[in-house]
Amino acid sequence: MPTKIETAANFSTAKEKKQILLQTENMSLFAGEQELLSGVSLTVSAGEIVTIIGPNGAGKTTLFRVLLGVIPPNTGSIYKKPNLRIGYLPQKITVDPILPLSVSRIMNLTGNFSVRQIENVLDETGVLSLKNKPVYQLSGGEFQRVMLARTLLINPELLVLDEPVQGVDYMGESELYKLIGNLRNKHGCGVLMVSHDLHVVMASTDRVLCLNRHVCCEGEPEDVSQHPEYLRLFGLDSGSALAVYSHHHDHTHQLSGTLREDRP
Template identity: 45%
Template sequence: MENLISAKNVTVIRDRQTILDDVSVDVGARDFLTIIGPNGAGKSMLLKCLMGFYAPDKGHVTTRPGLRVGYVPQRLVADPTIPITVRRFLTLRKKVKQQELDRVIAETAIEPSLNKPLAVLSGGELQRVLLARALLNDPELLVLDEPAQNLDITGQLAFYKLLETVYRERNISVLMVSHDLHLVMSSTRNVLCLFHEVCCIGEPRTVTRDPEFISLFGPDMAQLMASYQHHDHHAHSHGHSHDHSHADACRHPEPSPQTTGEEQTDIPSAKTESSSHA
């Protein structure tokens, strides 16, 4: 299977603290891969490395040349003193054909918000607008960093349902960081469990039975998430590989003191050219 992004032996160290340790992962065509793990595990840092925002200290990340990427940040803080409307925000810094704009407006059901200032939108409305903006360039890969973190449970359910519909109908790949474990298990096709290194990876039904996953989240959580398995999870795993040589680090996780860059408040342009960092 053709890989859109490949990370090999990625290591990131900040202030003498290891944030990512020898992480290897592939994102393939039609993949839906969700990165999960406790706070401070390096999830957002891995996402930034995969997108080319941050160069690893060791290892390398390769992106398929010309890959079109749509990015949904963790959050966006709108300045109330700059009354930019949703419609203007969608077309800002982008040349958008009206047909494509109409498509994403209908797809994400944001028409009632088009003439509202960004600053007055609810959390759910804003996340739909950010998703719509990410879809405007007809991406082959949609990347989301904790997209439902600031939503209530109703908003989370609605957003993940919409995301699953986009994934299915657009025939694209999705790469996501999320802490909404029970909701993730009902939509994603593959899960990467991270605690500075790859603890386990595969289909949700397999991961929830992995001893390392159970030791990280506890047997009760593993049992709860196993009950959320999606009917579509008969699809084969995409052949992700990982190394268990550092597995003991996953068995007794403790809060990590380092800054891992878990928050992303801007909308940078995704790097879409092949990159290799020594």
């Protein structure tokens, strides 16, 4: 059973005020015998940043696929605000140099946006100067900013970001989280993202949901970082700042290629 931490008094009142964009209730997904997601309940409201953390293979990307409607859940329900506009940033995409695509071209892969619209969103994420660059030449951080700009084209009400800082260097990570926070403030959209690391994301998220097939614990980042379930999951013996910090090193190491595995 998920353990909910609702120490912050303003949490429940904020929920009442804000419009619910996305809500799942007791949602499960099976692959044959195996339970991929077990009784997941989560809510994302307008203007709120919710971060999902969890170990590799915890079902984070699978959860996103269900939320985006790519695979239907076996049990439970998903509520989406009618005609919800979702801007989606998938897990790190690798673009082969054999494919000649420019930055502005990938903005229009499935949509039909004007040059002005494209320039506006690229400017918003600070990568307007890369407009004509071939995609495969971008650095990790540049690419993620371009993909983030791409999510803004449809004027989204909800951003769904799967590891937005993947492939980004340590300095760039907090910059990118800051940018996501600014976009939330400016557009008033909700944000649901996956992060590998509570330590870095802590400052820029409102709520954290710790996932390991089921929701282990949920609440404000400071509370989750002290929660026994969280500590058990990440193999920490104490909740000290030092321990959280060393956990960070653990995962930076794994980042260099092993995080794609829960993608089929």
